[in-house]
Amino acid sequence: MEASSFYAGKRVVVTGAGGFIGSHLVEALVREGANVRALVRYTSSSQRGHLDRVPSSVLGHVEVVLGNVEDAAGVRKLVRGADVVFHLAALIGIPYSYVAPHQYVATNVSGTLNVLEAAREYGARVVHTSTSETYGSARYAPIDEAHPLTGQSPYSATKIGADKLAESYFLSFGTPVATIRPFNTYGPRQSSRAFIPSVMKQLAAGRDVVRVGSTRPKRDLNFVDDTVAGFLAVGASDRALGQVINVGSGRTISMGELAELIFEVSGKPARLETDDARVRPDASEVELLLADCRKAKELVGYEPRVTLEEGLQKTWAYVLERIADYRPDEYAI
Incomplete structure (x- = not known):
């Protein structure tokens, strides 16, 4: 049905x-x-x-x-x-x-x-x-x-x-x-504690140095x-x-690569700087997430349709529109 x-x-x-x-x-x-x-x-x-x-x-x-x-x-x-x-x-x-x-x-x-x-x-x-x-x-x-x-x-x-x-x-x-x-x-309305809106709000505020956690982990972003x-x-x-x-999307990308892609989408080049407060304890960090969605397709007909690049463009537009809602200097846990 x-x-x-x-x-x-x-x-x-x-x-x-x-x-x-x-x-x-x-x-x-x-x-x-x-x-x-x-x-x-x-x-x-x-x-x-x-x-x-x-x-x-x-x-x-x-x-x-x-x-x-x-x-x-x-x-x-x-x-x-x-x-x-x-x-x-x-x-x-x-x-x-x-x-x-x-x-x-x-x-x-x-x-x-x-x-x-x-x-x-x-x-x-x-x-x-x-x-x-x-x-x-x-x-x-x-x-x-x-x-x-x-x-x-x-x-x-x-x-x-x-x-x-x-x-x-x-x-x-x-x-x-x-x-x-x-x-x-990810997408519009996501909390600024998350990686993508955290990077975007700093760029939207005119920062040329963007503070992030570990750039090594890889994530499947949907x-x-x-x-x-x-x-x-x-x-x-x-x-x-x-x-x-x-x-999920069936695609993985490192946080460092993702930040560079956000810079490209936003048209605002910047330099990354590690903030120790944003880094998880070593044994708690999840290094790789990549979804196998074959079961979702077979059972319920699920397939992702929005590419990462398209989704980031939509999210960037939202952050720019609502930048007053964000506090660029604050890291929310």
Whole structure:
């Protein structure tokens, strides 16, 4: 079944809807005709994260709920009546996981348990969001879904735990769960803690010396529109249930090479300088990520469409447009 026909009229919940990927997914679901309920982490200011940057013509069709996946009762209320739950809510900053590992367990593991319990009770289909960081440094490449999992950071360890909970609910209770494992997604609205917007905001501010972490690691970078297409395809597929499915570009590039490509796309040459505060501990650094997406193509018909060069151009245009939102001298963990 085509994703577009699957979602029309469906009641769909998105946790982590105020985040980078979540906000783009909400937009796509509204375009597909879904009735969307979007969970955004509660703050006293009632801000809705990146949903505040979604066009009002789209957001007017979304029921925004302020809450927290760590609140089991709130999650049950959120999921009641839903056909599909896209579970994206998570703490994702790797450097901050070294600082606050207990909070990562509470959000990423316990929060996922709450979503699974609610889905089990109400019969909702769940698309659980994993991460390529669960693989650790590649023992072989490209990385398929059978690759061993390695907790090289507290963040990746909590995501492995959440993935295994999702697997257990499918095997133990028959809860209809599919796990999507995105590789490094980038694009408009991404936090400036990430490599691409961090480099771009420094260039946009006129810096001729750009401060970065390690330039050695290689990453598989996927434009956000392609990642969202993967979510929609996995959520619409019965064949995806009980499966873990990689979503990436199938291309890898080192951080140093990526920075040079950003300089080229932006038309702003600069010099790289290593900032020790941005470098992971040696044993925690993941050196290579490269997705094997054959399973995604075979099971759900997924194929990336946006080249890295095209995606960087779109991201650069966004950063220039919203440079006032960025603080070039600040490194966010």
